[in-house]
Amino acid sequence: MPAESVSPPSPIRSQAFKGILWEDMPSHRFTLLCLAGSLRTPSYSLATCKAIRELAEATEFQGEIVDPRELDLPLYVPDLELEGYEPKRAGIERLIELYRKADAMVWVSPTYHGTVSGVFKNMLDFAEFLSRDERPYFQGRPVGLIAINDSTTFAAMRDSARELRAWLAPTHIELNEADFSSDFRLTSERSQNRVVRLMGELQTFVKAHKTE
Numbered sequence: 769m770p771a772e773s774v775s776p777p778s779p780i781r782s783q784a785f786k787g788i789l790w791e792d793m794p795s796h797r798f799t800l801l802c803l804a805g806s807l808r809t810p811s812y813s814l815a816t817c818k819a820i821r822e823l824a825e826a827t828e829f830q831g832e833i834v835d836p837r838e839l840d841l842p843l844y845v846p847d848l849e850l851e852g853y854e855p856k857r858a859g860i861e862r863l864i865e866l867y868r869k870a871d872a873m874v875w876v877s878p879t880y881h882g883t884v885s886g887v888f889k890n891m892l893d894f895a896e897f898l899s900r901d902e903r904p905y906f907q908g909r910p911v912g913l914i915a916i917n918d919s920t921t922f923a924a925m926r927d928s929a930r931e932l933r934a935w936l937a938p939t940h941i942e943l944n945e946a947d948f949s950s951d952f953r954l955t956s957e958r959s960q961n962r963v964v965r966l967m968g969e970l971q972t973f974v975k976a977h978k979t980e
Contacts, residue, residue, distance in 0.1 A: 806836075868898065875913055
């Protein structure tokens, strides 16, 4: 990637989001969980999640990021109960906690050989531990999809979202290297605007279906 100057903070962060200003934010904020589906360092998937967390500051969302490098998850084994994953159980418990806390999600995966990355799929496989919850899997929660480099990834992501009983946001976003600066910031104005639109769709769904 050609060298570029370090970009200033995203201008969207300081603007109103769908007519809502920072000072008008309610005390309660919904949780928006962003899954970064890459172990690469640095990673466009993680950079996208960081941009979403920054943009969430101007919405009714509180952004949370799932970084698979920090969780250090083992491979999902269907026959194992949670106790059988020692000594890597803590990362699984953290992921399950974040899943249960999420009001909405954004999934970000690179395209590896025409589909999602293995680490991204592995994170979704651990959602099986939510199968016996009162609200099983991701039932009733909206999910937004972002693919890095190739839109063919959306097919696998859509199928997984449906199987996990999530609602799909209509806006799907494909990002590539040109959307980022040399220091891995999402700087494309067009892409920023699409991310804002996607977050607006997720926010609208959550507010319309929230329980008192």
